[in-house]
Amino acid sequence: MQFIKQHTELARIIRERRSIKKGYNNKSVSEEIVTELLEDAIWAPTHGMRQPWRFIFVGEKQQQDFAKKIASTYPEEKQQNREDYLNEPSAILVVIMEKGDNQKKDDENFGATACMIQNFQLLAWEQELGVVWKTNPHIYDPKVEEILQVGPNERIIGFLHMGYFDAAPEKKERIPVRQKLKTFQIG
Template identity: 75%
Template sequence: MYKSELARIIRERRAIKKGYNDKEVTEEKVLEILDDAIWAPNHGMRQPWRFIFVGADQKAAFAKKVASTYPEERQQNREDYLNEPSAILVVIMEEPELPKQWEENYGATSSMIQNFWLLAWEKNLGVVWKTNPHIYDPKVKELLDVGENEKIIGFLHLGYFDEQPEVKERIPVKEKFTLFKA
């Protein structure tokens, strides 16, 4: 059915948003996956990313600190939410002043995240890329020591899982494809 093993992984990959089991996501496993994921295309070899790993031992304290940046009535909800995954990988990107370089960095970092996601999927590690409001909050940037010329691209929620989400069909590419006519 699939043209290649890579095509199969691309088509079978899902966002794992909940239903994580108790298997620990280790720093070593994340580093192993990142070691290949960073081979994403990146203009000028800027390699504009860096990472903060939040493992099982740090997750409760991390969730509490990030949740504390929300209004009091939302803090418990956000703390519970951030404690759902087995681990979190915060992805941070260098933000150049030139719009062209910013877009190139964002494209490269997004490509690296896709690589990470596919490589993790191959190892039965679930991933979902989260861009909740806290990634834009200056208090969260300060909490994570994110520099003035850096941007939090997202929190990758990580965890092993037992049940795979259902397939969500895509619009056929022919409906999104045209030929240039001079």
């Protein structure tokens, strides 16, 4: 008997979601919509129910000051470029994670936070809100951590650049699972 998979609505959204890196339109991204999406996104799997995440929302009213402050951590010749870059999206969500007190817990916390971010991206896509998870060098900079008041037992996981868009990028094909899957065999 051959198994024929019917794509569910969830599978369709997973396959259609794209990272929206540019081409944002002028529609504002409100803190309310981001909060609403996060209320569902945080239902990600989380080891020990640690829920190791917290967030900083940067909306249009704060964005220019935010971009200038973050850009100021770069060498002078790169500051204008970084400031312009951070002003491209309509809003930014900084995702901060609590570090684990050992490698296992740190990996678990990162995994949970990554799952939560994927949930957020899927929920946003469903609302036609584009998101891209950015891990630029500034997320590792102690000066940026100081600006954002990141605690000693925390780390920045990424900046989620967000904005509404008029045209989605073309899909990029995935390597077929059969090329990545093996069955365990003894001997």
